[in-house]
Amino acid sequence: MKRSNAPLVWSLFGAGGMLAALVGPALVFVTGIAVPAGILMSRDLLSYQRMTGFAHTWLGKIIILAVIVLFLWHAALRIFHMLHDFGFHAGAGAKLVCFGLPFLCTIAAAYRVLMI
């Protein structure tokens, strides 16, 4: 019997959804509002020196990758199912785009985070 890849995609979906609930609002507030606008937080929290320092540690690499990759896979599964909900019948093309794109982004993110 052909093995299904559904459990893998579902666990990435679940992990991404949980991470987005646990740390998403705080991260969006810090990276998108507080630091850029200079409210409550110092502007150099996201400075090049601090971020490269963070990305040099293994814990930093894991956190950066986990946030980007899991958020992407979480969103990918929902977007794929939304296509179906709107009446586009999910064929190979929809699968290729909805799962191929996050797959490529995963490879790119892993490669870049290891390069730093």
Place this chain on the structure above:
Amino acid sequence: MSAQMDKRRPYIRSMNSWWKRDPYFIRYMGMEATSVLVALYAAILLVGLLRLSQSEAAYNGWLDALKSGPSIALHAVILVVFLYHLWSWFKVMPKTMPMIFVDGKKLPAETITYTGVTVAVVVNVIVLIILV
């Protein structure tokens, strides 16, 4: 059989706006639609990571883009969507997780939802405190 030969003209119910028929469906679609902005936020962070791996000047360009008014407004919208995600994620959790029995009774859905929301709020606040 070609379309012309086919005498049957079966009624195919339109899928247009089916989800607007019922508030339950609207909430379901709202929950699913959060994914678009979650993907957008992940893409913004991914660009930041690419820039960080390139050079200091490239990364500072990304930081400057984040400082623009439209970017801050966009992130305010993304923040609201993430908060809705937080709520809806634990709202459906009683249906998505295996049933839990305490003293032979099924754990009420509200208990699961409110416990989850509380834990998530606490974790978010801890992240903020660490970063401030």
